Amino acid sequence: xxxxxxxHQNEQAEQDNNETNSAPIDNCDNDNENRxxxxxxxxxxxxxxxxxxxxxxQKTCILQITGYGIVAVAVIVLYVLHFLQPQxxxxxxxxxxxxxxxxxxxxxTDSLMEHFVLAKLLKDDLEKETENYQKELQKKxxxxxxxxxxxxxxxxxxxLTQTQMQNAEKQLIQEKESLEALSERYTKILVDKEMSVxxxxxxxxxxxxxxxxxxxxxxDYIFAISSGSAVLYANELxxxxxxxxxxxxxxxxxxxx
Numbered sequence: 001x002x003x004x005x006x007x008h009q010n011e012q013a014e015q016d017n018n019e020t021n022s023a024p025i026d027n028c029d030n031d032n033e034n035r036x037x038x039x040x041x042x043x044x045x046x047x048x049x050x051x052x053x054x055x056x057x058q059k060t061c062i063l064q065i066t067g068y069g070i071v072a073v074a075v076i077v078l079y080v081l082h083f084l085q086p087q088x089x090x091x092x093x094x095x096x097x098x099x100x101x102x103x104x105x106x107x108x109t110d111s112l113m114e115h116f117v118l119a120k121l122l123k124d125d126l127e128k129e130t131e132n133y134q135k136e137l138q139k140k141x142x143x144x145x146x147x148x149x150x151x152x153x154x155x156x157x158x159x160l161t162q163t164q165m166q167n168a169e170k171q172l173i174q175e176k177e178s179l180e181a182l183s184e185r186y187t188k189i190l191v192d193k194e195m196s197v198x199x200x201x202x203x204x205x206x207x208x209x210x211x212x213x214x215x216x217x218x219x220d221y222i223f224a225i226s227s228g229s230a231v232l233y234a235n236e237l238x239x240x241x242x243x244x245x246x247x248x249x250x251x252x253x254x255x256x257x
Contacts, residue, residue: 102221104219104223106234108225110226115245116249117248122201141179204248207251209222
């Protein structure tokens with residue numbers, strides 16, 4: 001009996017060992033326990049289970065994609081912050097405590113002529129009219145020169161009588177005087193128009209500058225400066241050119257509605 005019981009116990013122990021050895025071990029599920037199960041054979045260290053390798057690769061890819069996404073978002077945010085950040089504030093010039101000190105602001109007329117819409121339109125119109133007058137005078141001058149050359153050829157060839165020569169000379173003199181008178185008339189028209197354009201621009205400039213000054217500065221003097229002016233230096237703090245340009249263009253825009 002004792003031998004049968006020992007035999008039965010040995011068989012039961014072998015069966016338990018076989019079940020234990022045949023149970024699969026998932027090393028990937030034990031990663032969160034911060035420990036590793038070393039194999040009995042050192043050569044097994046170089047063998048990686050397929051399921052574990054696939055899961056690790058998937059985790060690595062997810063982490064890489066997430067990292068790239070975070071970097072891309074950060075770059076976009078920096079770009080937006082760089083280009084949408086507010087412009088540096090330009091403080092308004094103020095009077096000092098000394099009442100005897102006058103406040104002076106400046107306006108750059110070169111910049112005004114470049115950015116004032118009405119001034120550009122008036123100048124373009126004047127240039128086109130000047131060009132048209134010049135073309136007409138050039139055509140009339142070419143016709144007169146052709147007639148004169150033809151007259152000289154006929155005189156050299158003795159094909160004209162004395163009366164014909166006198167009549168031709170009289171006609172040429174009249175055409176020349178007419179051409180000179182036309183040139184003088186066109187010149188006067190252009191000079192008067194240019195003066196009118198300048199006066200219109202200057203009136204607009206004065207009125208706009210006055211409105212800007214009364215709205216926020218109340219300066220005693222407003223100097224017009226340009227590349228050829230006597231002012232060699234002007235502090236940008238006292239430059240109201242941009243405000244005057246905006247006032248000029250807004251006023252012109254409203255007048256055309």
